[in-house]
Amino acid sequence: MELVFAGRVIEWRGPSPYFFVPVPDEQCADISEVAAMATYGWGVIPVEARTGEVGFATSLIPQDGGRLLPLKNAVRKPQGLSVGDDVTVEMTVRLQGGPSRG
Template identity: 50%
Template sequence: MELEFSATTIEWRGPAPFLFAPLPPDESELIQQSARELTYGWGAIPVEATIGATSFTTSLFPRDGRYLLPLKVAVQRAEGIGLGDEVAVRMRLGR
């Protein structure tokens, strides 16, 4: 499954220095319908995502009925992404 969406980056005070791109409700709902086949545990879903010219692998994870896409520091630096920035994401779900 491939998706494209735009999101405003947020910060979540967790153990890692990530920003996150919250998936829109419609895309989150679509993923929830296939989550059982895609997850490898705890609701995490592996993805390959592209922002600008940077492609990376990570895992979506559920939070408050939606999914969050973690934006690694390397991705933030490569694309000049900061807190509150709008990002356009292309994403493929699964391994």
């Protein structure tokens, strides 16, 4: 499943700061349709994502009925992204349970 959406970078402050882009409700609804085939537990959904010229693998994190896309420093810093910046995300949900290799 391939998705494109725009969002604003947010920060969650814990022992160390984490940066995310909230996935819009419409795309969360689409992801929910394949969540059972994609999750590897705890509601976490593996994805391949791209912002600007930087592609990366990560996992969507469930929060308050929605999902958050983590932005590691290796993704944010080369693009100069910080809290409040608007970004466009291209994302592919990685489905689990493909053919077994044995």
